Amino acid sequence: MFDYTSIKAFHTALQNGQTTCVEAVLFYTQAIREQAHLNAFLELYETEALQRAKELDAAAVSGNLTGPLHGVVVGLKDVIAHKGHTLTASSKMLSNFQSLYNATATQKLLDAGAIIIGRQNCDEFAMGSSNENSAFGPVLNAADNTRVAGGSSGGSAVAVQAGLCMVSLGSDTGGSVRQPADFCGIIGLKPSYGRISRYGLIAYASSFDQIGIFSTSLEDAALVLEVIAGPDEYDSTVAQEAVLPYSKAILKGTIAPETANISNELSEEKIAHAAKKFKLAYFKEALEHPSLDKNIQEQTLAYFERLKQEGHTVTAIDFSLLEYVVPTYYVLTTAEASSNLSRYDGVRYGHRTAATGNDLTEMYKASRSEGFGEEVKRRILLGTFVLSEGFYDAYFTKAQQVRQLLKQQTNSIFQEFDAILSPTVPSPAFKIGEKTNDPIEMFLGDIYTVYANLVGIPAISLPLFTHTNGMPFGLQVMTRSFDEMGLIQLSARLMELKS
Numbered sequence: 001m002f003d004y005t006s007i008k009a010f011h012t013a014l015q016n017g018q019t020t021c022v023e024a025v026l027f028y029t030q031a032i033r034e035q036a037h038l039n040a041f042l043e044l045y046e047t048e049a050l051q052r053a054k055e056l057d058a059a060a061v062s063g064n065l066t067g068p069l070h071g072v073v074v075g076l077k078d079v080i081a082h083k084g085h086t087l088t089a090s091s092k093m094l095s096n097f098q099s100l101y102n103a104t105a106t107q108k109l110l111d112a113g114a115i116i117i118g119r120q121n122c123d124e125f126a127m128g129s130s131n132e133n134s135a136f137g138p139v140l141n142a143a144d145n146t147r148v149a150g151g152s153s154g155g156s157a158v159a160v161q162a163g164l165c166m167v168s169l170g171s172d173t174g175g176s177v178r179q180p181a182d183f184c185g186i187i188g189l190k191p192s193y194g195r196i197s198r199y200g201l202i203a204y205a206s207s208f209d210q211i212g213i214f215s216t217s218l219e220d221a222a223l224v225l226e227v228i229a230g231p232d233e234y235d236s237t238v239a240q241e242a243v244l245p246y247s248k249a250i251l252k253g254t255i256a257p258e259t260a261n262i263s264n265e266l267s268e269e270k271i272a273h274a275a276k277k278f279k280l281a282y283f284k285e286a287l288e289h290p291s292l293d294k295n296i297q298e299q300t301l302a303y304f305e306r307l308k309q310e311g312h313t314v315t316a317i318d319f320s321l322l323e324y325v326v327p328t329y330y331v332l333t334t335a336e337a338s339s340n341l342s343r344y345d346g347v348r349y350g351h352r353t354a355a356t357g358n359d360l361t362e363m364y365k366a367s368r369s370e371g372f373g374e375e376v377k378r379r380i381l382l383g384t385f386v387l388s389e390g391f392y393d394a395y396f397t398k399a400q401q402v403r404q405l406l407k408q409q410t411n412s413i414f415q416e417f418d419a420i421l422s423p424t425v426p427s428p429a430f431k432i433g434e435k436t437n438d439p440i441e442m443f444l445g446d447i448y449t450v451y452a453n454l455v456g457i458p459a460i461s462l463p464l465f466t467h468t469n470g471m472p473f474g475l476q477v478m479t480r481s482f483d484e485m486g487l488i489q490l491s492a493r494l495m496e497l498k499s
């Protein structure tokens with residue numbers, strides 16, 4: 001029986017002849033079929049994945065793997081372009097659309113030897129926090145089928161949670177990787193804005209969007225990041241900052257400098273890191289927020305005490321702007337969405353109304369009204385409103401000013417601290433249907449995640465806790481822009497302290 005723990009362990013098993021890529025693909029295709037009720041996948045590429053697995057097995061002569069992700073079975077959120085494959089953003093608008101090219105992230109996965117197993121369900125155009133906004137039905141949380149998966153990358157999270165693929169790629173504009181990871185008890189990593197190319201990622205809010213990674217092991221997330229990050233001539237917003245060997249920086253076990261054998265495997269740098277005591281901060285307003293579930297609050301604060309016992313400093317700092325992050329996020333992202341989604345007009349892309357008439361404007365209106373779902377329409381209307389003459393300064397300009405203030409405050413926080421910690425979400429996964437009639441409440445659930453996208457810093461949700469109701473929940477860790485290395489190293493230390 002195929003058993004998966006990490007890419008590294010899978011590669012060792014391949015090299016020892018204990019498994020094959022074909023065996024892996026057969027295992028996952030069967031699991032996806034057996035768990036079809038979860039609705040995590042919109043499409044399974046069975047024949048194609050099996051063919052690729054055969055080729056990879058044949059190419060790996062005498063244990064030489066073809067690349068760092070050789071045979072790694074990956075799922076893609078339905079907003080990431082995959083040449084020759086359907087790409088719908090879980091929207092009726094694009095239900096017949098086929099991608100003409102690969103996203104840069106997709107191309108890098110393929111070049112590294114990965115096998116793409118299927119296309120994963122999500123909230124329509126990545127707008128949502130529960131995966132209930134998909135035109136193809138909600139995704140169910142595998143830990144409790146009456147609860148939501150989280151969103152918008154719910155299918156990608158549940159696929160990893162339920163063992164339907166090894167890792168998934170999602171997208172995170174305001175928490176869409178970290179929040180479902182929290183709800184599903186897995187790792188969700190959103191790198192810095194500009195770390196991974198957005199070429200081939202369907203745009204929601206371009207100054208916020210970032211591809212992110214779901215995995216069960218931290219090493220896997222680090223390795224996938226290493227492969228898909230980096231400059232890209234097709235996306236001028238990608239940073240030139242060096243991509244470091246993140247996966248090699250993870251040190252298991254805290255080894256005292258005097259007992260470690262420097263010449264044997266561990267660099268001095270790694271040993272210094274293993275002994276490092278971190279300066280950690282948390283926002284007082286975040287942990288005292290009335291929307292925060294009591295059990296999440298208690299367990300998070302108890303964990304902070306354990307960190308202090310380990311010799312780290314954990315300091316409560318004031319963050320009076322917390323109340324403004326959700327409104328600022330929704331003003332700016334809806335504005336960007338109203339502009340980005342104007343391309344879906346029934347002419348250039350996607351759904352065109354069957355209604356006949358001579359009026360071009362009527363055709364646009366009917367195509368967009370039929371093609372978009374309710375939440376997407378709400379965002380387009382909101383965004384068009386905040387950009388409209390007479391309201392632009394009151395909303396859009398104001399929100400941009402708040403974003404600037406947030407960036408300044410963030411810079412000064414990171415002059416003093418290594419990382420900021422917070423719960424990822426104020427509540428555990430809620431029941432399907434529980435919040436669908438209250439969009440504002442749904443928006444407010446994004447209170448801890450949108451901050452990292454507003455200021456562009458990397459953030460991760462680590463599956464450290466189990467709620468008294470039995471559901472998992474996570475701890476969010478954030479570091480300064482482009483310090484993915486620090487984020488991953490600290491996360492490794494935090495995962496060791498999992499109770």
Ligand code: GLN
Nearest residue numbers: 126128172173174175176
């Ligand atoms: N829940 C947030 C929203 O609906 C985040 C979505 C995302 O990160 N794609 O905008």
